[in-house]
Amino acid sequence: MINIVFPMASEDLFEQGGKKIPLQLFEINGRPLISYIIESFSNVKGIKRFIFIINASHADRFALEKTLKLLCPKKSLVLTVGKTKGALCTVMLAADFIDANELLVVNSDQLILNIDVLLEKFKKSKCEAGVLSFKSTLKRWAYGLIRNEKLLESFVRNPTSSNALAGFFYFKNGIDFLINAKKTIKNSWTTDGLFYVPSVLNQFILDANTINAIKIDEEHILNLYSKDMINKNRKNLSK
Structure with a gap:
């Protein structure tokens, strides 16, 4: 089994049709955005097993919890939380459901194509963790120092290279993730006072673990984090 965790605790809302809604429910070709990510x-x-961690205020007000359960009727959990100190803290609220199986921590506003092929590459390489990188210089992303397809260091919201890290983090063993995540929080490795998942990768590296980095082309990743990006990529999303 593989656990797939979506940290979705942000309070942000986006306007569509005169109403403000969570980005995951933004309608694209008659479907909510999150349905494309799940698909x-x-x-x-x-x-x-899909584990969605959503903002409690969105669960009932926007029927987000019910929508997720309809989209994932089998092997899914929806946890409702308040405001957290960053995506890593949000993920840690699902610690009771993260076990020694493989773990993916995934953004809900980024569509990665051919996930099955990418996962097989990570598994065959026998790495402890894996990341996907694409070209960018925008401050919104985490970045990686990559050499010979190995991640040597990650930097949150600091474009030290053009190797942006996708919101797609693979861990061979969920327990190892929890151990290193706790160390990251204990060491107060924050960016602007918040804890982020890429910082955990540095803890893995310090403990001499191998993190593979696969470079993906622009056509294999659709960024959907804003109305402008959704409109840009709408034609690439099927009904």
Whole structure:
């Protein structure tokens, strides 16, 4: 089994049709954005358990919890939380459901194509963790120092290279993730006072773990974090 965690605790709302809604419910071709993200995992082999961690204020007000359960009727959990100190802290609220199985921590506003192929590459390499990188210089992303397809260091919102890290983090063993995440929080490795998942990768590296980095082309990643990006990529999303 593979656990797939979506940290979605942000309080941000986006306007569509005169109403403000969570980005995950933004309508694209008659479907909510999150349905495309979930569908992208359909070709992944084996049992999948989706764990959505959403803002409590969005659960009932926008029926986000019910929508997620309809989209993932089997092997899914929806946890409702308040404001946290960053995405890493949000993920840690699902610690009771993260075990020694493989773990993915995934953004809900970024569509990655051919996930099954990418996961197989990570598994065959026998790495402890894996990341995907693409070209960018925008401050909104985390970045990686990559050499010979290995991540040597990650930097949150600091474009020290053009190797931006996608919001897609693979861990061979969920327990190892929890151990290193706790160390990251204990060491107060924050950016602007918040804890982020890429910082955990540095703890893995300090402990001499191998983190593979796969470079993906622009056509294999659709960024959907704003209305402008959604409109730009709308034609690439099927109904």
